[in-house]
Amino acid sequence: MSRIEPRTFRGTRDFLPSELIPRRQILSVIEEAYRRYGFQPLETPAIEYLDILTGKSEENDKLIYEIKRARGGEEDSAESAIALHYDLTVPLARVVAQYAELPRPFKRYQIQPVWRADRPQPRQGRYREFVQCDADILGTNSLLADAEILALTYEVLRALGFDKFKIRLSSRKFLFGLSNLITGDDSHFFDFCRCLDKLDKIGWEKVEEEFRVAGIPGDRAREIVTDIFSVAGEKPDFSQAKSKVTGHQKAEEGIAEIEEVFVSARNLGVAEGFLSFDPTLARGLDYYTGPIFETVLPDLPHLGSLTGGGRYDGLVATFSKENVPATGTTIGLDRIQAALTQLGRFEPQPSLTQVLIARFDSEGMAHNLVLASQLRNAGLRVEIWYDDDRMKKQFAYADHQKIKYVLIAGPDERKEGLISLKDMLSGEQRKLPESTLIAEMKSRLSPSGD
């Protein structure tokens, strides 16, 4: 067999232990927060029928990886086309339509990779295969659900150690009213959102021009949005904001909706300064129908949004006669990791092993195996050294892997029932009776600790 060059597909990554160990710690923090908020886990297949996935967003349709039906083995290869899911929201909508036994409300979280045939941009945390952490609440129109999503987002980011971030909040209903107020009719709504969504990236001058191209009076749009912006922010004056749209019912309702979500999120624990009513937020996806939100890091604007979501009351109906209201968010693991890395708070860790049992001589190996078994039964994470190598090499391995303790039992120690314990950090080495070893190691290392 000729040798194949080892390499990974562009936009995908291997996670070696030193990166994966802290990455998994991030995931644990996210998952524990999801559970504290009463979300239950769900998993759906990576492969879906293509028609399940398409038609929800023109932009995403272009990014779908289709799968060829296999060359052999499958007896049903004449069936419909199949593809990899590009998000976890569309599969969720399918699931809720498919299983009558699911409760209402249905609060689920889902942490899985998704695939998009996109241009990879590692510095922005953008890949072709990446992990989404979704939390959604289905089956209620209550805006308390939207507020819980915001509080959850806040909780996750605080638990991950972020102390400076902004959760931006707006509402599609408000934007609908606003576009009517500005243009005099409802027909410009999607164009209005599409143009406004670019504000962060291209600034007001160019957005005004985009508005004009779309037949929306750009200067008037800028004036009104900026006017509301002046009474919005982290300490919004909602009555002032409402007074600026008086007589435009949808816009007023939208602001009332934002106010209710804002106040409830604060009651649920979101501290002042982290949440802001932002009338310039629009969000890209067409299926949003109510409150919309995303999180940005003011210090790392190039990363874009770390989390994003909103209410999407119509999506389940694409699969079901039942209309199931829904709201939720995605937290992007890869953007979170990129952010922590760029903030210098992502610490590689090569190993979780706590103890290495060194190989001093072949005769001692049976003894080492029994020792390993005892320590593992006590809950410790233990490696044994397999080969007849010098101690220097074994210590170098423990050092490289940041393993805290090395145990050595040479013939003399074995005869006396002793064992040498070397602390790799301090370099200290001392002998102790084997009978006290497990108690000693357990006191030095909590089994569930690091």
Added chain:
Amino acid sequence: MSRIEPRTFRGTRDFLPSELIPRRQILSVIEEAYRRYGFQPLETPAIEYLDILTGKSEENDKLIYEIKRARGGEEDSAESAIALHYDLTVPLARVVAQYAELPRPFKRYQIQPVWRADRPQPRQGRYREFVQCDADILGTNSLLADAEILALTYEVLRALGFDKFKIRLSSRKFLFGLSNLITGDDSHFFDFCRCLDKLDKIGWEKVEEEFRVAGIPGDRAREIVTDIFSVAGEKPDFSQAKSKVTGHQKAEEGIAEIEEVFVSARNLGVAEGFLSFDPTLARGLDYYTGPIFETVLPDLPHLGSLTGGGRYDGLVATFSKENVPATGTTIGLDRIQAALTQLGRFEPQPSLTQVLIARFDSEGMAHNLVLASQLRNAGLRVEIWYDDDRMKKQFAYADHQKIKYVLIAGPDERKEGLISLKDMLSGEQRKLPESTLIAEMKSRLSPSGD
């Protein structure tokens, strides 16, 4: 938009919370055992270049799902073909060849879905998308590594509550010597293994015939294998076994290899009766070079093997000039789950939530939100009820979801600083001062417990 019928691709599954919660508990048990044995986590992309995957096993090549390069978005669609990985061993071999910084020995575990265009057989735990849990040790020829893999397998199955299983152990080196002893040359080795591998399914009569078709004296093969089988098993007499192959060096070496692994695995904690030297074990894959092993449940023979592995010293060399010896096992999560289900030991659990805060009246909702925030900060898993529903409906939800406690604060309670706590199991309901609530709930529910 016309309504799309919600459905899953054949051979793939949705995991709803009630199934996924106990399934994830199985995964935790496996992962914790892997860590106690000193394995570190690795993840590789689901998508690999096709030429990385092919050519390791003719049978598997037919089962590969190829991916179409996307319709838009990708600037490099002229590149090589891509596909979904069908196992985690081939990607591991690629990784070890690709990254010079990995330590030796490199002990990694990897728990990820894999895809095979196979015929789904749910009762056998066979799907097109399924999860493998792999543990491998690379960079050592020491048979202690193989013994550790066996001890790990034993540990995982015991920790999962299996009290009756058999780890079958043999060796490709032994089988190579045996085929030479039987046929007088080395050329029949792969045919010898291929035929012997079918013994479990088709019995000796048919295997003898398959041997004859392959040019191997079937009766002689049966006689010799059966003869060695008589001194093998759970308490093997290795010197007797060796005496039966005297003068056939490879076969003797093979038995010595099996003996060393057997004895070391016992020292590592494998209890008597769970491990057996089984000269009828052959394993399907061509790349094995040393000890081979698999686990079966005598009470559920139709499930086939729950775990399987062996030494494969040549695989990394398909990607690298360096020859890296390797041994490891796969534990099949889906077969484990199927086994536990069929043994009546897989208990659905709809929710992890511990407390539901009921909605008594709209005026109390701000109070409920603050309460939820406090309980969650104390580490409890808490839901609030969103909508203006009757208490009966809220209790029915808690009951359906098996949530242990419901908290209710009506206007009278709020005025008096009290809260009603209903124990859903006993039905008991009592009022307590809100100031003592958190301490009370923490004493009833350990935050990390269930």
